Amino acid sequence: QVTLVESGGGLVQPGGSLRLSCAASGFSFSLTGLTWYRQAPGKERELVARISSDGGTRDYADSVKDRFTISRDNTKKTMSLQMNNLLPEDTAVYYCQVSLRRIPYWGQGTQVTVST
Numbered sequence: 405q406v407t408l409v410e411s412g413g414g415l416v417q418p419g420g421s422l423r424l425s426c427a428a429s430g431f432s433f434s435l436t437g438l439t440w441y442r443q444a445p446g447k448e449r450e451l452v453a454r455i456s457s458d459g460g461t462r463d464y465a466d467s468v469k470d471r472f473t474i475s476r477d478n479t480k481k482t483m484s485l486q487m488n489n490l491l492p493e494d495t496a497v498y499y500c501q502v503s504l505r506r507i508p509y510w511g512q513g514t515q516v517t518v519s520t
Contacts, residue, residue, distance in 0.1 A: 405429075405430045406428075406429075406430040406431050406502070406504065406509045407427075407429045407430050408426055408427070408428050408500050408501070408502065408509060408510065408511035409428075409511055409512070410424060410425070410426050410498060410500055410511045410512065410513060410514040411424070411425050411426075411427070411514055412424040412425050412514060413498060413514030413515045413517075414516070414517070416516070416518055417518070417519070417520055418490060418491060418492060419489055419490065420490050420518070421486070421487060421489075421490065422487045422490065422516060423484060423486050423487070424440070424484065424485040424498055424514060424516070425482055425483070425484050426438070426440075426483040426484070426500030426511060427481065428482070428483070428500070431502065431504055433478060433481040434457060434458075436457055436502055436504070437454060437455065437456050437457050437502075437503075438454065438455055438476060438483045438500060438501070439451060439452075439453070439454040439455075439500070439501045439502070439503075440453045440454070440474060440483075440485050440500055440501075441498070441499045442494075442496035442499070442516075443496055443499070443513075444495060445496075447496075449499070450465065451465055452464070452465055452472065452485070452498070453465065453468065453472055453474040453485060455474045455475070455476055455483065458478075459475065459476050459478075467493075468487075468494075471487065471488050471489045471490075472485060472486065472487050472488070473485070473488075474486075483500055487516070490516075490518045491518060492518045492519060493518075494516060494518050495516060495517050495518050495519070496515075496516060497515050497516075498513060498514050498515075498516055499511055499512075
């Protein structure tokens with residue numbers, strides 16, 4: 405059974421930082437690329453960042469480039485998203501996602517709110 409569990413969300417002021425984590429189980433973690441998505445109220449879910457199975461390739465949405473860093477630990481079967489210089493428009497529910505045989509699996513999400 406594929407399981408993805410996000411953690412680390414919360415309320416932060418603009419300019420602040422948060423680190424999200426995704427703990428995974430139920431699949432060959434070290435052989436699989438992973439992705440962070442987010443969904444803001446009233447908006448479609450959007451890709452934030454993705455990382456290849458060995459961590460050697462990382463892609464980011466233009467809106468988060470140079471502020472967010474995606475990483476993974478294949479020993480611990482975890483993926484992280486370090487978010488710096490957060491902006492109010494980063495407010496959203498953040499999800500980790502994996503596609504296995506073209507079937508997407510999602511975690512339950514973690515809320516990030518950037519506000520004064």
